[in-house]
Amino acid sequence: MNLGMLQNLAYLAAAILFILGIKKLSSPKTARSGNGMAALGMLVAIVATLMTQNMLSLPWIIGGLVIGAGIGSFLATRVEMTSMPQLVGAFNAFGGLASGLVACSEFLGVAGDPTRSHVTSSTVIIGIGTLIGLLTFTGSFIAFAKLQGIIAGRPRALPANEAVNAVLLLAAAGLSIYLGLNPDQTWALGAIAAIALVVGITLVMPIGGADMPVVVSLLNSYSGLAAAATGFVLGNSALIVSGALVGASGLILTAIMCKAMNRSLANVLFARVGSDDGGGGAAADGPQKQARTMTPEDAALLMQTARKVMIIPGYGLAVAQAQHAVRDLTDILEKEGIEVFFAIHPVAGRMPGHMNVLLAEANIDYDKLYEIEQANSEASQTDVSLVLGANDVVNPAARYDKSSPIYGMPIIDCDKTGQVLIVKRSMGSGYAGVQNPLFFNDNSSMVLGDAKKVLAEINEALKENA
Secondary structure, eight states: OOHHHHHHHHHHHHHHHHHHHHHHTTSTTTHHHHHHHHHHHHHHHHHHHHHHTTOSOHHHHHHHHHHHHHHHHHHHHHSOGGGHHHHHHHHHHHHHHHHHHHHHHHHHHHHTOGGGTTOHHHHHHHHHHHHHHHHHHHHHHHHHHHHHTSSOSSOOOOTTHHHHHHHHHHHHHHHHHHHHHOTTOHHHHHHHHHHHHHHHHHHHTTSOGGGHHHHHHHHHHHHHHHHHHHHHHHTOHHHHHHHHHHHHHHHHHHHHHHHHHTOOHHHHHHSOOOOSSSSSSOOOSSOOOOOOBOOHHHHHHHHHTOSEEEEEEOHHHHHHTOHHHHHHHHHHHHHTTOEEEEEEOTTSSSSTTHHHHHHHHTTOOGGGEEEHHHHHHHHTTOSEEEEESOOGGGOTHHHHOTTSTTTTOOOOOGGGSSEEEEEESSSOOOTTOOOOGGGGSTTEEEEESOHHHHHHHHHHHHHHHO
């Protein structure tokens, strides 16, 4: 069996692992093993490529694997769950940069080899791969900066921003074709790279912080497409398959997120919805109503009278690192015979699955995590709902206020439960920048404060009252 056949078999095994891994990522119960399978597939593909192409000696391969694994392990153990969306954004950025650099490197080989100057199609793809890869690089770091609070989360755009982007993208496409016809014109690749770096910024800056989960998914798709384009240039089937899978899964996830908000992708990219932060700012303009407040001790007494409690986590839970406190609350309530379940909105938090990951870290049973349809079917039979730092995803104005930017978005129907306890740091609006009428309902009470601190006080009161 020659090296080429061994390489193809390894790539086939890697592709199978990629597909099975992505399939397992569709459920919180199997996501961890799916991630491991996909990582193993990538390891197989990398080792097979390096060993069969005689690119590097075994010590270099081992050294690279050790360094890469060390950096990944360090980030995995040191980065807090609240910063995981930023980490995903950074990973997308580096993935795009890697694809762009590989495409540029391959171009230098084409330009420097007269026998390959006729390969028009591959040179065009090099230009496209460079464009997508470097666009993903800068766009992902803008998303990272917005999520991290380095730059303001509110939409910021140039005058005629969409027209400027359209002109730049058309120019990059034209330059890619020109490059295919004239592979010796290295300036054209430099111009494509410069355009890509600028467009990445101008595409993401006008998008509000609330829409960053969708943007991160879309940029993840872009990084996959860049990798697939690079795979075509290199003739590497493993890179084509893995890039195509990442690109397709990213687009599917983006579509799911848009559906969860009842918005089109164009609306997310161009409507410029959002404010600087998710709860720290002032409420939106309009008449200021009086909300009823409650102490943690009163909240504990209310929950003790319940038979069923629905907990709705939001980004405030992540900011406060309150996932372990909410696990303690769940244990205390269940010991008293009270049924507890969690209502998970697809866009709660800063990235897809953010709440699932947080609650899994606290070892909360996956069976207690209800998707929005299942949670809403239980709402009318639920005595108390506890909202932890969520805002727009529980805003009933989404049902009836056609002027609201979140109109039509599916929400968790916690207002239909017997009583609603809302734990927030302030009365501020959510990312959409609109006031939440839920705060002022007759069956709603505000418990103002940091979620972790409030939950600790509720837990202590429950233990004393037991």
